[in-house]
Amino acid sequence: MKRKREMEKRSELRSAIEELSMLAKVDQPGDNLDAARIPTDSFLHVCTLILQVLDNVGPTLAVLRQDIHQNIQRLEILHESDPTKYSNLIEILKKEDSEGNARKGTSCSRAFLWLTRSMDFTVALLQRLVKDSGQNMEQAVEESYNITLKPWHGWISSAAFKVALKLVPDNKTFISLLMTKDQNYDNLKEDMQTLISLLVPILEDIHSILTFYRLDRLKST
Secondary structure, eight states, X not given: OHHHHHHHTXXXXXXXXXXXXXXXXXXXXXXXXXXOOOBHHHHHHHHHHHHHHHXXXXXXXXXXXXXXXXXXXXXXXXXXXXXXXXXXXXXXXXXXXHHTOXXXXXXXXXXXXXXXXXXXXXXXXXXXXXXXXXXXXXHHHHHHHHHHTGGGSOHHHHHHHHHXXXXXXXXXXXXXXXXXXXXXXXXXXXXXXXXHHHHHHHHHHHHHHHHHTTOTTOOOO
């Protein structure tokens, strides 16, 4: 409850920056990906904050938001079953890999994969807004989707996304929703740049780990 109250006092972006700053201090995997460490609790908290950022895009991303929420829940349930054993997300990947369950539709490994891809989408969207604050929001969302999620989605998900694009808020509305009362656009832009700089290298490490466990090419079922 204390963590939730503290989070409410700050923007989702600033809360995510604080959590990512702690994640970035975790030992990097280097060449030994089997010995990598990604704290499960911190990773899921970042995903929850990213979900709240995407909430500001409105009903357009309802399906994506629902997927993120379900994937967070799936990992949380396993983590809570044995918090010590599953404090490191890599242990979850190892478990399912050894059992031959990692590639199944309801696996936690798939949940981890899709949460990573959702963060790829968020980074791509924020990068576009930082580069050009006046870019058409619908175009920014579509371009971000095309390079991060679309290659892995089936035709039903892609078609649903295309229809939902019509509900994207305009650029000014989205940016105003991200800002707190004490912020101006320059402050928000700085926060977005900081979030991107922290998240990109972590995502690069995660993609290397997903490749190591042969999960990187999986498509939606």
